[in-house]
Amino acid sequence: MTLKDQITEDMKNAMRAHDSERLGTIRLLLAACKQKEVDERIVLDDAAVIAIVDKLIKQRNDSVTAFTQAKRMDLADKEAAEIKVLQAYLPQRLSLEEVTAAVQAIVAQLGATGPGDMGKVMGAVKAQLAGKADMGQVSTAVKAALAG
Structure with a gap:
């Protein structure tokens, strides 16, 4: 099972569990994958999906920093929750x-x-x-x- 297939399965499970926060993050990830496939007319392999996940996590980290500086902890917490969902799709990191x-x-x-x-x-x-x-x-x- 490819990583993209796993993400699709997780989306279905989140739908069944009525987990709207997890579902929204997974849909965002799948949309970014689909956008990349359409733009470049390719089928993404696991490495390309991991690169997209990395990019989305970096964006979320930047947002958390900005929201924390603006004292908007509600938005920073939402972004941090999305980071946790996205990190599940990354392989074990090197020390x-x-x-x-x-x-x-x-x-x-x-x-x-x-x-x-x-x-x-x-x-x-x-x-x-x-x-x-x-x-x-x-x-x-x-x-x-x-x-x-």
Whole structure:
């Protein structure tokens, strides 16, 4: 069963359980997937669905920050609840130590030496760790590896 099929099943289960908050978040995710398929005329694989989930979580995190600064805790709590629903569709994330080790291995493999190689390293790291790690952590680890 693909990740998209699992999300569709979860939507049906949320409908049956009359769980409107979960249902709304899942529908939003499926709409984003469908939009990507229509725009690019492709069928999404699991990696592409994970990338969409990552993007939606990042948007929600940005919203939580903005709502918290504006002292709108009701809206921040709603966004945080959506994040919890979306995180269920992500694979197990790598720890900071695992990310750092993987980045250092790729830097050594590519023979990268300084900040000028950042793009080359990020391209290789993104291909290897996409969906498995938070890209913010990855970027920090790459900067640290290239600086030292």
